[in-house]
Amino acid sequence: MSGLELAAAAVLGSQLLDAKYHVKDDVLLIRKVVASAVPFLINCYRGRASYWYYFEKTVFKYPNNLAVSFPRPLKDGPSAKIDENGYAIYDDQFHLEQYTYKELYDMILRLSYILKFDYGVTAEQTIAVDCMNKPLFIILWFALWNIGAVPAFLNFNTKDKPLVHCLKIANVSQVFIDPDCQEPIKDTESLINEELPNVKLHYMNEVELLKVLSDKTRPKHRAPDHTRRPEDSDHSCCALIYTSGTTGFPKAGIMSWRKAFMAAAFFGYIMKIKKNSNILTAMPLYHSTAAMLGVCPALLSGACVSVSQKFSATTFWTQAKLSGATHIQYVGEVCRYLLNSKPHPDQRAHNVTIAYGNGLRRDIWPDFKERFHIQGIGEFYASTESPIATTNLQYGEFGIGACRKYGALINLITSLQQRLVKMDPEDDNEIYRDPKTGLAILADRNEPGELLMKILNAKNSEQTFQGYYGNKKATNSKIVHDVFKKGDAWFRSGDLLKMDDDGLLYFVDRLGDTFRWKSENVSASEVENELAGTKVVNQSVVVGVRVPNHEGRAGFAVIDPKDEYLDTTKHEEVLAKIYDHVNHSLPKYAVPQFIKISREIQASHNHKVPKNQFKNLKLPKGELGKDLIYWLNGDRYEELTEDSWLKIMSGASKL
Incomplete structure (x- = not known):
């Protein structure tokens, strides 16, 4: 064999080894980690742990790059037009709002001035942000980071006692409220005033505020570095993101500066987010997926983050087209909703090449890529509180369904x-x-x-x-x-x-008492506590059950009623009382979708109710086909019949 042939064989062998063990990709990622982590740790030592400094660096480097794009829904806009092929056209239902890095930065500084001098916000305070997906959320968030305050991202569905709990545990002093999601706060205001009289509620006028923040004559405030918590270390709290758990009420997960930086630098690198990228997220910004894995990587690299106010399977690809998205975020439920939607020209009239998120089921993974012309799927595993995430940027055929795929090294x-x-x-x-x-x-x-x-x-x-x-x-x-x-x-x-x-x-x-439904974590214990508050229940067991063609697990409550409500003629009254209570006290995604009234709840020797016996309950009529189970049809519970079960599975009836 000649020297040239030996060289060719060596190159081919190297390529085959790299294809199997991904050595090159591993080395590049390790080099990226070292090159980014060392300067970050040095900055932490210098009292500059805050992500704010990285954001400012991006602003000064790419002042004219697009930073935020927002297809704002037109509340009184025209109805969809029908083209010559019979497709509904949704372009005119949105007004595209866009801000460059320089414009975004100036708006943040103007709001910082208002927060500091009109509302007295300081670096010692925790400030709650109650806002839908829109530029206002990001402007308020980064204004708080500029001042040095800790933002607490409220889930705007939370209300009543859980909402009061969220404010109390985080020692929130002020809440800034978006008018588009103010109802839960309004409904809970008297309880907040009663239990937390020192918490100040501020209902923002978004239209007027955006005019003020765009006014170049308004004063700006860039906080001095020595007031921006220079004592913070890499593991200090940068934001609070609420998460459901197994102990009842939501818990305030601590996001550290290190996690925000790692998400921005390393996760962004793995998902190929660069200065010319555009990340569209319809995931709520109050969750870490959108906030830390969407906004932070974009604003570190000079990319644009496009926010969709609310997920809509009907208009999602239109918004992707209008905003110029190259990346989209998902949770598994979203992918199935999109696949179940009617075909539309915009589903391929976009520039999206990578979709990343978590929970994309293996069975629909290839179909999702094919139908929507997606080249790469970035599936990851993480939780708000977990110290480490895993990733899999999947192309081709290998790695479908995995949430971690790296090389041997x-x-x-x-x-x-x-x-x-x-x-x-x-x-x-x-x-x-x-x-x-x-x-x-x-x-x-x-x-x-x-x-x-x-x-x-x-x-x-x-x-x-x-x-x-x-x-x-x-x-x-x-x-x-x-x-x-x-x-x-x-x-x-x-x-x-x-x-x-x-x-x-x-x-x-x-594991345990938490299950996922409607892209949210549901605490079974919290639901059980609220069911106890209905005063018609002795005890209850809440589990998540699988429903065909639906992502996650739907809430199933087994109810042991008080003696006077045990007779089946009283079931309608029991169910009405339950619905009236939980609809007021729980977020919509936590309200049980199925209820069984039974005396079969029995505690084990350790006084715990073994829930596994209920997790695999067979719908619609139980294992023997004789169980009486109720389902939530709109605003009332009614018997789950074979016919209604078929409609649920086909999508004709919505859970």
Whole structure:
């Protein structure tokens, strides 16, 4: 063999090895991590941990780049036009609002002046942001970062006692409220005034405020660096994002500066977000997916973030086309809604090449790419509170359905930080321990196990896992000790994943009392507490059940009624009382979709109700086809018949 042939063979062999082990990609990612992390840590040491400094650097580097794009829905706009092919055209239903980096920066500084001098906002305060997806959210958020205050992103669906709880645990002093989502606050205002009299509620006039912020004659305030919490370290709190848990009311997950930076720099790099990119998100900005994985990567790289005020399967691709999106964000439910929507010319008249998010089911993954002409899927696994995320930017055929796909080198590194452990066969919420050593055992390949993430400093865990603000008990419940050796500490994800023979990770299911519905985490305990408040229930069990052709799990409540309501003739009254109560006290996504009235709830020897017996309930009539189950049809519960079940599965009736 000649020297040229040997060289060619060597190149081919290298390419085949790289295709299998992805060495080149791993090396580039490691180089990116080192090149970004070292300057970040130096900046933290210099008292500049805040993301604000990175945003300013982008502003000064790309002042004329488009920063924010917003297809604002026209409230009184024209109805959709029908073209010659019978397709509805939605372009005229939106007004495209756009701001360059310089314009956005100036608006942020003008709002900073108002917040500081008119409302007295300081770096010592926690300020709640109650706002829909729109530029106003981002302007308010970054104005608070400029001043040094901690923004708390309220889920604008939250109301009543859970809302008061959110304000109380975070020690919120002021709330700024978008007029488009003010109803839950208005409905709860008397309770807030009663229990939290020092909390100030400010209902913003968005139209007038945007005029003021666009007025170049208005004063601006760029806070001096020494007032912007220079004592913050990389693990200090930069924002509070509320998450449902297994203990009832929402918890305030602490987002650290390190997580915001890692999301912006490393996640953005993996998802190929560059200065000419445009990320469209219809995910709520009060969640970490849109805020930390959408806005932060965009505004670090000089890209544009396009915000959709509310997800609509009908107009989503029109908004992608109008805004010029190159990337879109999703959760699994969104992908199925889009696939179930009617074909439309705009579904391919866009510039989107990458869709990224979490929960895209393996069975519809290829169909989603094909129908909407998407080249790459960026599936990830993370939670608001988790210290580490996993990613899979998938092209071609390999890696479909996985939430982690790296090469051999990074897999070796992550195996030291992320591990799947066997679960106790008697209680799938508990980690199995070896009877001899007392230590956990790694799950086998293709065996579901709980994902654990290593806490580097077990004695000072908050440096790795910041947990929940003002809730030490909930924070500690997410940490498990003495797992693989005495003295170690690991973060419990609360989720089951499995690893295949290629080292790919796949999401399997959630553990415990939390399930996901309508893109939101639902706390079964919170729902059970509210059902107890109806005064017609002795006890209840709430679980999430799978419904064909629907993402996540729908809320199913098994109700043990008080004696006077046990007779079936009283069921209608019971169900009406339940609906009236939970519709007022719970977000819409947490209201049970199915209810069974029964006396079959029995506690085990440890006084806990074993819920597994209810998680696989067969709809619509139970295992023997004789159960009487009710479903929420609009604003009332009615019997779940075979006919209504078929309509639910086909999409003719909506849950």
